[in-house]
Amino acid sequence: MFVKDCMTTSPIGIPKSTPILEALEKMKKLKIRQLPVIEKGKLAGLVTERELLQVTPSPATTLSVFEMNYLLSKMVVGEVMVKNPITVGLDTTIEEAALIMRENKANCLLVMEKDELAGIITQSDIFDAFIEFFGIKKAGTRLVLQSHDRVGALAELTDIIKAMNINIRGFVVHRKDNDVLNIVVRVNTVDPDPLVKELESRGIPVLSVN
Known part of the structure; x- marks a missing residue:
């Protein structure tokens, strides 16, 4: 079984200029934890829910609600995205993908076909594949x-x-x-x-x- 058999095809991407609150809302609505960042039709990076939450103020902050909303409205995903996300090809095997994720402590891999983003495979997809194996x-x-x-x-x-x-x-x-x-x-x-x-x-x- 290969990555192309288990991945999500045509993943939803966002531009670098997307506000982080908008990106978080999109993840919540779609029930996903990562979004590829696309610029001029090309893969520019990857932003994850964890990274976005890390840059939002904690409840213990001394900032006012107005100040927090103002700062967050100015921050965009291009500032916090992973600029060189790990990628694999369509014919990467599932076990190879699992090993790459484990060694890099990654929650997902972006799947490329030549220079184009073809899909995304997550830890959940890997688990589903191994459940199928058994x-x-x-x-x-x-x-x-x-x-x-x-x-x-x-x-x-x-x-x-x-x-x-x-x-x-x-x-x-x-x-x-x-x-x-x-x-x-x-x-x-x-x-x-x-x-x-x-x-x-x-x-x-x-x-x-x-």
Whole structure:
């Protein structure tokens, strides 16, 4: 799965001259936390809800309401935006995007197609993608199996499941150490007992069933 499969296309952008209060109101109305800043049709930066809130006066300020409103009315997003936001391409994989976000402590990535802004992908989009990977929203049973890391281990497992006329809805491999794998597999059966017995009879330990 790639970024282009999960991103929000044609994201709403705002110009540098947008007052920060107007930007905050737009975020609230659209229920989003970031807005690309577009200048002359090109990406100029990114402004987030967190950055905008950081520049608004705290309740403990000694400024009057009139003074606060005056100062805020003069501030525009161009003054507080991130000028070089992190960008990725359409064909960036979801796992690469997740790693980039984690390493840069970013809540979103802007997706570019050549020099044009094509979309935006957020942490929520990443979470939704991984939920899809695991098949959590689909009915069935989740099994956690254990196997040695060897050639043909996964093929053997899928052959067993196929022979029992059971469909695999999700499949994830977690490496415990250099030689042992925990395999999480979600299958479309509500009665996993026959499958569990067959797997264990083949020497494949079943660690969890739910």
